[in-house]
Amino acid sequence: MLDLYSPGTSYLHRLGPGPKILTMMLGGTGLFLFDSLPIACAAFIAIAALYPVAGLTAKQAWAQIRPLLWIFAIFFALQWWLSGLTTAAFVVIRLAALILLASLVTLTTRASDMIDSLTHALGFLRPFGANPAKIGLSISLALRFIPVLAQITQEVREAQKTRGLERSVIATALPVAIRTIKMADDISDAIEARGYRP
């Protein structure tokens, strides 16, 4: 989900993460401010056109949208029923545009660069007692933990299946939680073992 980065040397790859994130935030907010189907369509086409500019294939663009198709279908059907066809098309196209835009940023920006500039941008919090370097570390760790948690859950679920407990949420969730806390304790040892001083 998050290891989306697709190595490349396009203009969008070389552009700093700061401007990209800012554009994404402005673009996203803009799409919500202008409730109009033509603008949403224009935004969708413009964003899709940036994919080849970044050296990305249509297949990669499609891969961002595909897992969400069923949500689009539900939104479309409901909005059609509640508020008519135009609104339904508008809502789905706007959502697709937003997802393509966000994915474009993640596809062309290395997570470490994203975190570095986020850490930098959070420098203004320093007077309030926040430490941007620590925020950066916690962001990296969070991104690192997500796949590990998914894997632990998978392992525990398999173990419980052999005991016929796969339908019990608690039989999965509790061991996952306990293993996870153990992992957190180990990883904070590991971070200190690698020379990190809080």
Next chain:
Amino acid sequence: MDTKSIVYIALFAALTAALGLMPPISFAGLALPPITAQSLGVMLAGSIAGARRGGLAMLLFIALVAVGLPLLAGGRGGFGVFAGASGGFLLAWPISAAVIGYLIGRAPAAGFTLMAPMIAFGGIIVMYAVGIPWMAAVAGLPLTKAVTIMLAYVPGDLVKVILATIITRGVRRAYPAL
């Protein structure tokens, strides 16, 4: 802040993201917040990691969502979600987690019958108190209508409160020093 706190903050932000991998139940399009497993992450952040770490974990999570990572159930992310009907609920997550952490911090050895209402207070009452007025404002609904709609979410949230209580008590028995 020590290394361990940083790790716990990251862990509970990640846990909430991982819970988003379970498919959400969405029954009224963009107009209503979907039912997701993610609010269980909010409750556990408060009840296991404590007020400060849990609150900061949820703050980290919504910051990651805001910069565009697709961490919300159904792969949603970006600033747009805060402008939507469920934006208020999201913004309430850090407050909810902190309230739960604060309450449980005052009675860490609480039994089920005491802990469950604490989690319910932070995870349902506090969250709805922020989320419902926001939803009413964004969707242009009268407040009473918004409250009525949200009643549909209460049973699911109660199930999550029970799960969170059982998990928290189990983890706290395994790690009394938490």
Next chain:
Amino acid sequence: MIEIKNVTLSYGDRTVLRDISLALSEHRIAIIGANGSGKSSFARLLNGLVLPTTGDVLIDGQNTRTHGKDIRQKVGFVFQNPDNQIVFPVVEEDLAFGMKNLGFPKEDIRRKTDEILARYDMSDLREHPAHLLSGGQKQLLAISGVLVMEPAYIVLDEPTTLLDLRNKRRVTEAIHALDQTVILASHDLDLLQDFDRVIVFDDGRIIADDRPENAIPYYIESMS
């Protein structure tokens, strides 16, 4: 040279190491013992992750109580589960973490990253997500993350326990090829045949301290 002087280690009312005194100067040193014998705690003492309750641990004359930062750099530590050691989502970022903590300049970080990835035949994995590596690659990444910090000693806590046979062989070869002094806590007795010294722990005490050909049979006998 690592010196352990009259070290006792307790967690609350549980004593895990009792009055240990040792001088470690050999190139390859193994620590063996049953689960809960104290060998993992002993390993953690050596780079200051855990401080002794009483007594002192000295690394080249520096006390772990007072020279924490120097000792973290001098004594690298590899954990049993590489998933609990890899801090960053992408291979190259993780390798950089320890070096950044030590304040290495950017070009050094880049060069060392290249070198270590080439050494373990992982150059094409530079931008690979860490969670998609195989178990053996993960453990090699964990070892690499320690090696780039240029430690003089490397402590490994059961580094092959979670690996399948093929990955175990790969990691074992990597450990044998290290130039540094190695202190290895392990259940894997095959790993230790050509070690210089084997120390056997039981219930927080040392029950044998000898060449492998003597210490390992003694350990096997004491377990049966």
